[in-house]
Amino acid sequence: MSPTVLRLGAYRFFFYSREESKPHVHVEEENNTAKFWIEPVELAESHGFSTRQLNKIEQLVEDNVQLIIKEWRGFHA
Numbered sequence: 001m002s003p004t005v006l007r008l009g010a011y012r013f014f015f016y017s018r019e020e021s022k023p024h025v026h027v028e029e030e031n032n033t034a035k036f037w038i039e040p041v042e043l044a045e046s047h048g049f050s051t052r053q054l055n056k057i058e059q060l061v062e063d064n065v066q067l068i069i070k071e072w073r074g075f076h077a
Helices: 051-063 065-075
Strands: 004-008 011-014 025-028 032-037 042-047
Touching: 004 065, 011 051, 011 065, 025 065, 032 051, 042 051, 051 065
Parallel strands: none
Antiparallel strands: 004 011, 011 025, 025 032, 032 042
C-alpha cells in the first residue's frame, strides 16, 4: 500500500506501508523517483531527477512539511 499524500503538478508524494520508522516521503514523476527525509528536510536518494528538479521538489517538501508530517503520523500511528 502506498497512499498518496499530495499531488503537485506532475509530482506524486507518497509513503510505503511497513517501511522504516524515520519520517520521509517518496516522490515520483513518470520513471523518476526520490526520497526525502522530513525532519529535517533532506534528500535521501534519487533516481532520474535532475539537480534542478530535485531543488524544486525539495522546496515543495519544505512548503508542505506540516501536511506531510501530519499525514506521516496519521498513517504510521
